[in-house]
Every structure is written in C-alpha cells, then in structure tokens.
Amino acid sequence: MTPNPFQIQRKNTRQILIGNVPIGGLAPIAVQSMTNTHTQDVESTVAQIKGLEKAGCEIIRVAVPDQEAALAIRSIKNQISIPIIADIHFDHRLAIQATKSGADGLRINPGNIGSKKKIKAVVDVANEYNIPIRIGVNAGSLEKDLFDKYGGASAEAMVESALRNISILEDLKFSQIKISIKASDVKRTVDAYQLLSEKTDVPLHVGVTEAGGLYSGIVKSSLGIGMLLSRGIGDTIRVSLTRDPIEEIRVGYEILKALEIRRRGPDIISCPTCGRCNINLFDIAEKVEKAVMFSTLPVKIAIMGCVVNGPGEAKEADIGIAGGDGIGILFKKGKVIKKFPQEKLVEIILEAFSEYEKNQTEY
Numbered sequence: 001m002t003p004n005p006f007q008i009q010r011k012n013t014r015q016i017l018i019g020n021v022p023i024g025g026l027a028p029i030a031v032q033s034m035t036n037t038h039t040q041d042v043e044s045t046v047a048q049i050k051g052l053e054k055a056g057c058e059i060i061r062v063a064v065p066d067q068e069a070a071l072a073i074r075s076i077k078n079q080i081s082i083p084i085i086a087d088i089h090f091d092h093r094l095a096i097q098a099t100k101s102g103a104d105g106l107r108i109n110p111g112n113i114g115s116k117k118k119i120k121a122v123v124d125v126a127n128e129y130n131i132p133i134r135i136g137v138n139a140g141s142l143e144k145d146l147f148d149k150y151g152g153a154s155a156e157a158m159v160e161s162a163l164r165n166i167s168i169l170e171d172l173k174f175s176q177i178k179i180s181i182k183a184s185d186v187k188r189t190v191d192a193y194q195l196l197s198e199k200t201d202v203p204l205h206v207g208v209t210e211a212g213g214l215y216s217g218i219v220k221s222s223l224g225i226g227m228l229l230s231r232g233i234g235d236t237i238r239v240s241l242t243r244d245p246i247e248e249i250r251v252g253y254e255i256l257k258a259l260e261i262r263r264r265g266p267d268i269i270s271c272p273t274c275g276r277c278n279i280n281l282f283d284i285a286e287k288v289e290k291a292v293m294f295s296t297l298p299v300k301i302a303i304m305g306c307v308v309n310g311p312g313e314a315k316e317a318d319i320g321i322a323g324g325d326g327i328g329i330l331f332k333k334g335k336v337i338k339k340f341p342q343e344k345l346v347e348i349i350l351e352a353f354s355e356y357e358k359n360q361t362e363y
C-alpha cells in the first residue's frame with residue numbers, strides 16, 4: 001500500500017461485513033448515504049439507489065417507519081447491487097421484519113427498543129441472518145438520565161450512551177457492531193468520536209449529523225470527518241446534506257481524495273481566475289465537472305484561465321486546458337500539446353479525457 005502523505009495511522013478496529021463490504025480492520029473507508037424517498041415507494045427508492053450506486057455509494061440506508069417499508073426492502077434489495085441497512089426506531093418488530101426481508105444490516109439504538117426481551121429478539125434474528133447492527137447515538141436523542149447527569153448532551157454523555165448501547169449487545173454475546181456518535185456541531189462530534197475511539201475497538205461510522213445545506217453541510221462535514229480521518233479515526237463515512245444524496249457521495253469522495261486516503265474519479269484542479277483570464281472559465285469548469293462526474297478514473301484534470309501560468313501551475317495534471325486570447329491550449333503533464341479555438345475548450349478536454357480512459361499508457 002502507498003504510504004499516505006499525511007502519515008495517517010489508522011486505528012485497527014474490529015472488522016464486520018455489511019453484505020459484501022468489509023468495515024473496519026483497515027478495510028478501505030466506505031462511503032455511504034441514506035435515501036430520502038419513502039421506502040414504501042419501491043420504484044422511487046430503487047431509482048435513487050441506482051443513481052447513488054453510479055456515483056460510488058457503497059452502502060445505503062433506508063428509513064423503516066412501518067411494516068410496509070420493512071416488507072418493501074425485499075423488492076428493493078432484488079433490484080440493487082449495494083448492501084442495504086434498515087433504519088429503525090423504537091419498534092423491534094420492524095427490525096425483525098426488515099431482517100427477514102433481506103436487510104444487510106440494522107441501524108437501531110438498543111436503548112430505545114425497550115425491554116431486554118425485545119432487544120434479544122432483534123439480536124436473535126440478526127444472529128440467525130448473520131447481519132450486523134449499527135448503533136446510532138445522536139446528541140438530539142440522548143437518554144434523559146445521561147442528559148441530566150452531564151447537564152446536557154456533552155461529548156462525554158454521548159460516549160457513555162454509546163458504551164451503554166454496546167454493552168447491551170455484547171452482554172447478549174453479539175459483536176457484529178458498528179457505531180456512530182453524532183452531533184450537529186463539529187467540536188462535539190470530533191470530541192465524542194475521539195473519546196469513544198479510545199475506549200472501544202468497534203468500527204466507527206463517522207459524520208456530522210444534520211450538518212445543513214450545501215455550504216454549511218460541506219464545511220462542517222469536511223472539517224468533522226476530515227479531522228477524524230486525519231487522526232486515523234473512522235471506518236465508514238456519511239456526509240449529511242439537505243440535498244440530493246448524490247451530493248453526499250461526491251463530497252465524501254472529495255474528502256477521501258483531499259486526504260489522499262482513496263482516489264476514485266477525476267480530481268479537477270481549476271484556477272480561481274484573475275485579471276489575466278479572458279474566457280468563461282466558471283462555465284467551462286462546470287461543464288467538464290458534470291461530464292466526468294460519474295467516472296471512476298483517477299485522473300487529474302486542470303482547467304486554467306490563462307497560458308501565462310496555466311500549464312506551469314498544473315504540471316501534475318494528466319490533462320488540462322488553459323485559456324488565452326481567442327485560443328485555448330491543451331496540455332498534458334504540463335507540456336503544451338496543441339492550440340485550438342477557445343469555443344472548443346470543453347469538447348477538446350472531453351476528447352482528451354476519453355482518450356486517456358482508453359489508453360492511459362500514452363500519457
């Protein structure tokens with residue numbers, strides 16, 4: 001394995017399997033999301049999951065608020081290729097039905113399922129079908145006694161809740177667990193994961209919950225997830241955005257790419273433009289980004305505003321373009337290849353991209 005330039009030493013956690021995706025134990029950090037369709041609406045849910053699969057989603061979670069949704073998992077699962085996790089609150093019968101319908105994992109909080117008998121019934125079915133359980137501790141739904149003990153949903157209170165929930169499952173000899181411990185602010189989230197990571201080897205699903213819309217969501221998630229991953233904490237990630245979940249996947253991979261943990265898909269370098277730029281670079285960059293967004297090819301593409309600094313600034317790029325006065329320049333690895341009219345910039349870079357896809361060795 002290539003050493004990570006950030007010298008990240010990942011914590012070696014207990015490994016579990018969600019469907020065919022290993023989580024923890026130094027397996028690649030998986031990127032996941034959650035649908036925002038009604039799970040009972042199988043057609044819309046499947047369509048959304050297929051879009052997410054194409055974008056690189058490796059595990060999908062669906063809400064299971066009732067029996068109809070628990071039953072729908074069977075038809076959904078038959079039409080998708082990634083593991084599906086059933087998200088359940090309070091009602092253990094939904095967890096049992098979702099498991100029987102083929103869910104690859106459950107997301108529950110044993111603490112809010114109720115009596116020991118009900119929790120045991122869920123654990124028994126998870127054991128029978130050999131699927132893991134994710135405990136999801138959330139600052140917003142902390143147990144009242146812990147809230148009172150700590151005077152609020154502090155990181156310490158959340159960690160005690162997490163450990164309590166882990167013990168409930170482990171006391172029942174169930175160890176196929178992963179856990180998340182999320183708050184909607186970066187500091188508490190990072191503190192809580194850091195503390196928890198020191199106390200357990202259970203694999204961690206990391207994210208900042210209810211992070212917000214595009215800007216605040218990306219910033220909070222990148223900081224929170226990024227800080228944790230850079231400390232070696234985290235086995236699977238979910239970026240939470242009030243947006244199309246495809247955006248969550250894109251941001252998730254961007255975080256992994258920026259930390260040089262995983263490379264999936266093109267890395268686009270584009271300049272911010274300045275007074276030297278005489279082309280509509282924003283428009284060009286957006287068109288190129290959209291055109292290559294579903295590619296899995298790890299290629300560096302540079303889109304630079306001028307010929308003065310463009311190719312030089314982007315020497316590392318596999319392919320790139322630089323705008324000029326009425327012309328554009330195609331370059332590869334910082335070397336100028338050809339000039340062409342600037343109206344053709346998008347077309348030329350996409351041509352070069354397809355060529356690169358076909359035969360990387362020429363570059």
Ligand code: SF4
Pocket residue numbers: 271272273274275276277304305306307308309310313
């Ligand atoms: S590449 Fe050229 S246009 Fe872009 S910021 Fe640098 S100098 Fe300005």
